[in-house]
Structure formats: C-alpha cells, structure tokens
Amino acid sequence: MAQGIFTKRQQLRGLIEKSWVASSAPSQVEYLVVAGGGGGGSGNTGGGGGGGGVLQGIVPIVSGSSITVTVGSGGAGGVGTQINGSSGCNSVFGKIIAIGGGAGASSGCGAGLPGGSGGGGSGNGCGFPGGQGVAGQGNKGGSGRNNYFPRAGGGGGAGTAGFNMIFSASAGTAGNGGAGIASAISGTMTTYAGGGGGGGDSRGSPTSNLTCGGVGGGGNGSLNSNGATGGTNTGGGGGGGGYVAPTFYNGGTGGSGIVIISYPDIYNAPASFGGANSPTSSTSGSGSISFNGSSYTAWSGTTLAGNYTIECWFYQTSKSAQYVPIISGSGGTYNFPIALDYNAGTQSNGYIGAYSVNAVTITSSSAVFTLNTWNHVAAVRSGSTVKIYLNGTQVATGTDTSTVTINTVGGWSGSNSYLFNGYISNVRVTSSAVYTSNFTPSISPLTPITNTQILLGTVSGAYLADSSTNSYTPTITGSPTWNQLSPFATGLGYKNRVYTWRGSGTVTF
Numbered sequence: 001m002a003q004g005i006f007t008k009r010q011q012l013r014g015l016i017e018k019s020w021v022a023s024s025a026p027s028q029v030e031y032l033v034v035a036g037g038g039g040g041g042s043g044n045t046g047g048g049g050g051g052g053g054v055l056q057g058i059v060p061i062v063s064g065s066s067i068t069v070t071v072g073s074g075g076a077g078g079v080g081t082q083i084n085g086s087s088g089c090n091s092v093f094g095k096i097i098a099i100g101g102g103a104g105a106s107s108g109c110g111a112g113l114p115g116g117s118g119g120g121g122s123g124n125g126c127g128f129p130g131g132q133g134v135a136g137q138g139n140k141g142g143s144g145r146n147n148y149f150p151r152a153g154g155g156g157g158a159g160t161a162g163f164n165m166i167f168s169a170s171a172g173t174a175g176n177g178g179a180g181i182a183s184a185i186s187g188t189m190t191t192y193a194g195g196g197g198g199g200g201d202s203r204g205s206p207t208s209n210l211t212c213g214g215v216g217g218g219g220n221g222s223l224n225s226n227g228a229t230g231g232t233n234t235g236g237g238g239g240g241g242g243y244v245a246p247t248f249y250n251g252g253t254g255g256s257g258i259v260i261i262s263y264p265d266i267y268n269a270p271a272s273f274g275g276a277n278s279p280t281s282s283t284s285g286s287g288s289i290s291f292n293g294s295s296y297t298a299w300s301g302t303t304l305a306g307n308y309t310i311e312c313w314f315y316q317t318s319k320s321a322q323y324v325p326i327i328s329g330s331g332g333t334y335n336f337p338i339a340l341d342y343n344a345g346t347q348s349n350g351y352i353g354a355y356s357v358n359a360v361t362i363t364s365s366s367a368v369f370t371l372n373t374w375n376h377v378a379a380v381r382s383g384s385t386v387k388i389y390l391n392g393t394q395v396a397t398g399t400d401t402s403t404v405t406i407n408t409v410g411g412w413s414g415s416n417s418y419l420f421n422g423y424i425s426n427v428r429v430t431s432s433a434v435y436t437s438n439f440t441p442s443i444s445p446l447t448p449i450t451n452t453q454i455l456l457g458t459v460s461g462a463y464l465a466d467s468s469t470n471s472y473t474p475t476i477t478g479s480p481t482w483n484q485l486s487p488f489a490t491g492l493g494y495k496n497r498v499y500t501w502r503g504s505g506t507v508t509f
Helices: 008-018
Strands: 028-034 054-060 066-070 091-093 096-098 181-183 190-192 258-264 272-274 280-284 288-292 296-298 308-316 323-330 336-341 350-355 361-369 375-382 385-390 393-399 404-409 421-430 452-456 475-477 481-483 496-501 505-508
Touching (some): 091 258, 308 404, 404 452
Antiparallel strands (some): 028 054, 028 258, 181 190, 258 496, 272 505, 288 481, 296 475, 323 404, 350 361
C-alpha cells in the first residue's frame, strides 16, 4: 500500500480475505493495560495519588494459550491524622505488567511514594519531593513545600508529571495532578491514569479550596473536605485530603485499572474466558462515513480566521456535473475549503481545489484524482497562502484571507446537486498549518494534535463522534452510515473485536 491508498488489487484481496472470517486464532493483539491509581494522603496536607502505570502496544499470541488478566484495584486513601495513602495494585495481561500508582504523602510522612506514576509530596517542617514514576509507564509526582499553605504536590499522571505546590507567602496553591494519556483502542478516545490533586490547608489564605485532578480520572484534592476518589477503571489517582483545624480530612481512593485488547474480526473470537470475570465484548475500527448523494452532516462552532489544516480521506464512487464540496464553510467568499470540480461533467476524473459558492476559484489543481480509490486531501493555509495537497503532494496554491466557519461534511446544504457520493474517513480540522511541504499521509487513523478543532475518527459504533476537546455534535440530514471500507490496512477495513476487562479473569485463544 502506497501513501495509505488501496489499489483495486488490494481491495480484491480484502474481499477474498473476508471469506476467511473467523478461520483462525489471531497471531497478535493490540493491548492497553492500566494499573490502579494510588490513594491520596490524608490532611495537613495530603499529596495527590499517582496515576496507575499505562502500557500499550502489540503482543504476539500463541494459539491455545491461556493468558491471565489482572485488573488492579486503586489504593486506599489515607484516613485520619497525617496518614499516607496506599499505592495502587498492578494490572497484568500475560507477561505485560503495569505498575500501580504511587501513594500520596501526608505531612507527617513527607515524600510521595514511587509507582507507575509517583504520588505527590507534602511538607511540614521541610518540603518533600513527589515519588518517581516508572519509565515508559508514568511520571513523577509534584513536590510539597515547607511552611506555606497549602503545601502538597499533585500526583503524577501517565502523560505529564504532577504539579509542584505553588509558592506564595500569603496565598499558596497545592499542585494539580498530572494529565493522563489517551487511547482509542475501545473505539472511543478515552484518557487514562491522571494524577490526583494535592490537598490543602485552611491556614494562610490559600487561593483555592480545590485542586484539580489530572484529566484521565484523577480525583480532585481539597482544602476543607476529603479528597475525591479516582475514576473507576481509569487508573486515576485519588485526591489529597485537606485540613481545617482540628479536622484532618481523608485522602481519596485511587481509581481501579482496566485491560483492553483489540484485533481484526477476520480472526476467531477467543476460545473461552475463565476466572471470576469475563470481559465485555464490542467492536471498533476506523472505517468511513458512507454518503449516498442525499445525505450530509452539518457542524457549527469552528471558525478559522488564521492558519488552518482541513484534511480527510475520500473515495468517490460517481462523478457530478457540479462543484461537490467534501467540506463546506461560510463567512466569506471562501465557502468550499475542499471541493471536487468536474468542469460540467466533461471529464472522467475530477480536479480538486478550493472555491467560493459561486464557483470563483481560490485555488485549483491541474492534477486529477481517480474515482473508486482512496485519496488523501489537505487544504492548508499559512498566512494568506492556501495550498492543496493530494495524497501528500502539493497540487495547487492560491491566496485567501477570509474567515471560514466549518458548516458541513459530505456536501453542501444549499442543493442536492452539491452532495457527495462515496466514502469519507478521518476528518481533522486544525487551527494551525500542519503541512508546509510535501508529506506522506498517515497509514493509521488520525489522532488529536495541538489546536485540533474537529476530529472524526469514523470508528464503528461512534462514526460521527467528534473526539476533539470540543466534542461537537452534528445535525444529520439523510442517512449517512458507517461502512467498513477504510483507507488503512489495519483490520483490512473490517471491524475489530474489542474485549474489555474491568475485573480479573483469564482468556484462551
């Protein structure tokens, strides 16, 4: 496969292999293993618990083998006067072991404990450091501070370190928990193993009575109550407990872990499950949105006034005599950021470019794309220069400074003559110029990057779900559906089998 595009021979191969569905056990599976989060320390002042360790990758499978699955529980929070939390328990898939998150410290004990991610440190008489994380699984906890209130550090997360207590002689702030790490293995982009927020102390005019747990299930720390519990099956650390004289508040319990595996459904389901807990079964897979020439999706909220990148894969099945926008916009003369032009139907293949709604050309290529083939297209604006890339090669350039508001995917709402026939996959809209020269399109589904405004991963079961931080919900016209046809080789465009353990068990392939 070249540049993420299937040839007709590869498509035929996929159809042949589809007839082999469930003919053999998988030789490898993708996995996500998240350990239990650490508990937060109790009051005066409790450090946030560290997020559980996170491991993800691909592991070989031996047919007939039985594999142990252990889902680690979260560590208990410290209870009572100046008590450390407990570290989280490990999660296991066969020989893959994710380490439980480190416990948050109390001011009576000082330093955060090490773990998958380290627990936050505290401070009373001297400042204590956060615990260390395990390389490749998590990060260090934040440090506490001596004699300034509040004094505790946040627990480390799988994505970033916990935050140190912020110094201020009159109004210090306990540290927030570190951020977790995101995965779409389940079919939905989910963040795991955030660190717990540090606990506070009511003395000394603190700036806030709450410190935030890290995204990914980290529990909030508190000034005047118990620390919050980490999210169930996220591996998030528990929040640190606060102190309001004479009460020492408890630390939050860490969140339990999770184990998820995924592999293409051209292979058998597991032969059996054992132990106390069977996994839940679902499907995922980055296929495409199927448009039938009478359907489209309408979006609102994303306005692009400066630099941007608008990209997707498209597979058009029939030509049109009109300008057919893959993605349309409004707000200026530049209404069709990415559109196909068949020059009134006089050619067999189409040009690709950017146009206004009255067909004024912003930029258009002399190169043509081919029907019934996956093509990657990107419209990129840097300053006032707009460039169109087709399969990673720049094919057109022009000038435009109009503000563009993204309106639709799959056509233009003004007329059925402007609606798309075919498949669109992995739409990403970003308020930055991602590509500045020729590039090789990704051969795997797109992920959120800095300044992502819309991201349609087109996974089965959630093919119209925006997995950017904006989480936009589209308005649907007609009946666009999910289709297994995909520009990516993984799973040959078919659905993936997904098995999720929330409690310990076994699996035999």
